[in-house]
Amino acid sequence: SSELTQDPAVSVALGQTVKITCQGDSLRSYYTSWYQQKPGQAPVVVIYGKNNRPSGIPDRFSGSRSGNTASLTITGAQAEDEADYYCNSRDSSGKRRLFGGGTKLTVL
C-alpha cells in the first residue's frame, strides 16, 4: 500500500491530552515517525521508532501503534504545540517513503 491517512484538523484545550492518528496498511510492518512543522519552518522529528524522542523534545510527546494505526499523543498540550503534524513511514515494499497528509493541531 502507498498511502498514509491523517485527519486534516484536530483541536485540543490547553493542558488537555490529544491523540493524532495515522492509518495505513504498511504500518502493520513498519514503525511511524512524527514531525512537527510550524509556519515558515522546516519540519522537526518529534517521535521515531517504537516510541523514541530526540533530545530536546518534551516528554509530553509519545507514540504508539495498534494494527494499521499509529498515534501521536500530546499529554498536557501547550500553546507552542500548535502546528502541523505529519506521520511518515515506509510503503509495504519497504523501499519507498510515505507521508501522511498532515494534521493541523489547534490549541484552544
Added chain:
Amino acid sequence: QVQLVESGGDLVKPGGSLRLSCAASGFIFRDYYMSWIRQAPGKGLEWISYISTSGHDINYADSVKGRFTISRDNAKNSLYLEMNSLKVEDTAVYYCVRDWAPLNEMWFDPWGQGTLVTVSS
C-alpha cells in the same frame, strides 16, 4: 553541529531544468542514506527520492521518476538533485534530509532549511 544547507532553487520555465545541491556538515556524510523531500505552497510533505551511502541503491516517487536524478559526492559531503522536464506542479520548497531506515523503522533528521523552486512561464 549537524547541518544541511540546500542551494540552487530558482524560477524556471516549464520544461526547463535545475540542479539543487545540499552541503552536509557535522557528521560522517558517507555513512548515511540521504533523501529529498518537497512541500508545495500550502500543501503537505512529499518524499521524492533517496540514495544509499554508496549511491548504488536509489529510489524515486512516481511523480518524479524519469525526470529527476539524485546523486551524491561523498568526497565533497554533498547531495544533488538534477531536475529535468520541470512542470508547474514541481513548484515547492525542496528539503535535503538525512534518511534513517534501520530494520522496520525510518525517520528523517535533520532537515535543511529548504530551497524554493518555482516553475512558471
